[in-house]
Amino acid sequence: MTKKLYISTYGCQMNVYDSARMADILSPLGYSLTNQPNGADMAILNTCHIREKASEKTFSELGRLRNMRKAKEEKDQGGMIIAVAGCVAQAEGAEIMKRAPYVDMVFGPQSYHKLPEMMAEATRGAGQILDTDFPIEPKFDYLPDEAIDTNLSAFLTVQEGCDKFCAFCVVPYTRGAEFSRPVASIVAEAKRMIAGGTREITLLGQNVNAYHGEGPNGRAYSLAELIEELAEIDGLQRLRYTTSHPLEMTEDLCKTHRDVDILMPYLHLPVQAGADRILEAMNRRHTGAQYRTIIEKLRNYRPDLALSGDFIVGFPGETDAEFEDTMQLVRDVNYAQAYSFKYSPRPGTPAAALEGQMIPEEVKSERLARLQALLNEQQLSFNRTFEGKEIDVLLEREGKKEGQLIGRSPYMQSVFVQSPPHRIGRIATVVVEEGNANSLRGKLKTGSTASAA
Numbered sequence: 263m264t265k266k267l268y269i270s271t272y273g274c275q276m277n278v279y280d281s282a283r284m285a286d287i288l289s290p291l292g293y294s295l296t297n298q299p300n301g302a303d304m305a306i307l308n309t310c311h312i313r314e315k316a317s318e319k320t321f322s323e324l325g326r327l328r329n330m331r332k333a334k335e336e337k338d339q340g341g342m343i344i345a346v347a348g349c350v351a352q353a354e355g356a357e358i359m360k361r362a363p364y365v366d367m368v369f370g371p372q373s374y375h376k377l378p379e380m381m382a383e384a385t386r387g388a389g390q391i392l393d394t395d396f397p398i399e400p401k402f403d404y405l406p407d408e409a410i411d412t413n414l415s416a417f418l419t420v421q422e423g424c425d426k427f428c429a430f431c432v433v434p435y436t437r438g439a440e441f442s443r444p445v446a447s448i449v450a451e452a453k454r455m456i457a458g459g460t461r462e463i464t465l466l467g468q469n470v471n472a473y474h475g476e477g478p479n480g481r482a483y484s485l486a487e488l489i490e491e492l493a494e495i496d497g498l499q500r501l502r503y504t505t506s507h508p509l510e511m512t513e514d515l516c517k518t519h520r521d522v523d524i525l526m527p528y529l530h531l532p533v534q535a536g537a538d539r540i541l542e543a544m545n546r547r548h549t550g551a552q553y554r555t556i557i558e559k560l561r562n563y564r565p566d567l568a569l570s571g572d573f574i575v576g577f578p579g580e581t582d583a584e585f586e587d588t589m590q591l592v593r594d595v596n597y598a599q600a601y602s603f604k605y606s607p608r609p610g611t612p613a614a615a616l617e618g619q620m621i622p623e624e625v626k627s628e629r630l631a632r633l634q635a636l637l638n639e640q641q642l643s644f645n646r647t648f649e650g651k652e653i654d655v656l657l658e659r660e661g662k663k664e665g666q667l668i669g670r671s672p673y674m675q676s677v678f679v680q681s682p683p684h685r686i687g688r689i690a691t692v693v694v695e696e697g698n699a700n701s702l703r704g705k706l707k708t709g710s711t712a713s714a715a
């Protein structure tokens with residue numbers, strides 16, 4: 263009998279990728295995915311530690327799962343293995359075991375390939391299992407080749423971990439040191455994905471542009487070289503990569519935006535803040551001027567490149583004038599899309615020790631509101647520039663409305679069109695009728711020569 267596996271995923275795209283791999287690993291053990299926890303035989307919370315709010319969700323979710331397990335047991339419908347994975351597990355494994363003794367297993371982002379062994383132990387009744395090691399042998403060597411679920415647009419982890427140690431960030435502690443997968447294993451995985459129906463691949467890494475994996479000739483490949491290699495694969499129609507650090511935005515990589523036609527004209531390049539003093543206190547290792555120069559270079563190679571960013575407001579000690587520098591940088595760059603956050607002190611990070619300099623919550627809220635208003639305005643005007651124009655849309659799935667499909671533009675915008683469902687999987691030309699805050703709406707161009715899936 264198949265057993266039901268529920269996975270709840272928080273945080274970044276890397277966690278989305280990891281959750282899919284956990285499902286792949288558990289599939290030969292008889293587990294198939296369900297999208298609701300009630301009645302599940304196993305539930306995994308794949309957690310995020312990046313900000314306090316994200317991290318707190320773990321314990322409330324665990325409480326809910328515990329009640330569901332109780333209900334299931336009372337109805338004599340068997341038990342539920344409860345597992346905590348991801349970055350909270352890595353950072354607070356022992357604490358979770360203590361605070362939630364009913365949790366069966368806790369494992370980090372670098373040890374989930376050992377799930378089959380952990381499952382065997384759990385069924386033997388070995389008690390709580392904790393595995394938050396950073397093994398010498400990377401998990402990628404142990405992951406199964408068969409993916410149970412291939413999406414049209416899918417993630418592929420090529421690099422993991424971070425050696426940058428920004429003063430506010432937990433990622434170097436939860437994901438460990440930078441590691442790049444060898445080119446051959448990435449190419450093989452990409453080919454399997456494409457054979458399974460994937461048309462768009464997003465290369466993932468905490469610092470994806472620091473990629474330096476072993477190439478076919480034994481030499482380390484840069485991300486630019488990896489992209490060129492992947493672009494040769496038949497059937498792959500779109501490539502993206504995320505997240506990049508400004509320091510690693512090399513000339514070569516900037517040039518690939520001009521030279522590789524399947525590399526989409528959209529780049530997420532977080533800057534976090536605009537004032538040099540804050541950038542330095544954050545240990546970002548670049549200035550606002552250096553960031554602007556990189557953007558200029560990129561736009562020279564690829565004039566239509568759309569930019570996205572991440573911002574933190576209220577970093578310890580940030581003055582009003584320094585916050586205005588962030589606003590000015592946003593005006594200068596003009597983003598198509600962005601994420602912005604209030605600074606959240608994280609245990610164990612250097613910035614959390616700057617106690618005397620914490621910015622009051624109301625000030626952070628006010629700065630965030632102003633920054634978001636500006637970013638939203640930029641996003642809306644970016645979307646409006648497409649009105650009346652034609653764009654290529656990869657049609658991905660059905661929308662909520664009758665006869666509606668949802669796809670993505672090269673610039674990552676969600677696009678709604680009226681179209682029969684058999685066009686899913688194709689890239690269609692869409693005439694944009696309306697640019698809204700978060701999406702575009704348009705019509706299929708009649709006689710549009712859509713590429714076959």
Ligand code: SAH
Pocket residue numbers: 312313430431432433468469505506507532534572573574603604605606607608
């Ligand atoms: N590796 C990526 C981002 C990792 S985390 C990079 O280097 O840009 C995603 C975003 O969360 C960060 O870019 C930052 O804007 C935000 N973030 C990280 N730590 C934070 C903290 N302590 N408080 C608020 N936002 C934070």
Ligand code: SF4
Pocket residue numbers: 424425426427428431432433434468469507
């Ligand atoms: Fe965190 Fe900085 Fe590394 Fe990004 S580069 S993951 S923000 S430490």
Ligand code: F3S
Pocket residue numbers: 272273274275276277309310311312348349432433436437
């Ligand atoms: Fe969160 Fe870990 Fe990603 S802390 S943002 S899930 S790397």
